[in-house]
Amino acid sequence: MLTEVTQTRQNAGEPRRRWFTDRAVDLYVWYDDGGTVLQFQICYDKGPAEKALNWNAGSGLSHRGVDDGESGIFRMKSTPILTGRTDLDLDAVRAAFASVAGTLEYDLHEFIMHKLKGSPK
Numbered sequence: 719m720l721t722e723v724t725q726t727r728q729n730a731g732e733p734r735r736r737w738f739t740d741r742a743v744d745l746y747v748w749y750d751d752g753g754t755v756l757q758f759q760i761c762y763d764k765g766p767a768e769k770a771l772n773w774n775a776g777s778g779l780s781h782r783g784v785d786d787g788e789s790g791i792f793r794m795k796s797t798p799i800l801t802g803r804t805d806l807d808l809d810a811v812r813a814a815f816a817s818v819a820g821t822l823e824y825d826l827h828e829f830i831m832h833k834l835k836g837s838p839k
């Protein structure tokens with residue numbers, strides 16, 4: 719189940735961010751000053767095949783691969799970065815999210831599920 723990381727770093731000048739984590743999924747949510755969700759990111763299939771589904775109030779859904787920064791012989795771990803767009807299996811993302819989201823507050827869970835049911839904006 720997703721557990722909130724309560725000591726999530728907040729960057730000056732950026733929207734407030736919350737981070738929820740599980741061994742298989744990470745969820746990041748950004749809010750405006752009034753508490754409205756501006757953006758969320760679901761990272762799933764954690765490890766070398768990790769992918770990230772992003773929803774943004776302005777641009778809707780996007781889906782990318784994640785370079786976890788682990789590859790490379792004799793190199794120190796790098797910061798994970800989003801890579802090129804990948805094929806999106808929205809049913810798989812919904813299933814991955816639903817399997818760990820039981821502890822989220824109802825309104826946030828419903829908001830994300832609504833967006834994952836093909837309501838991009």
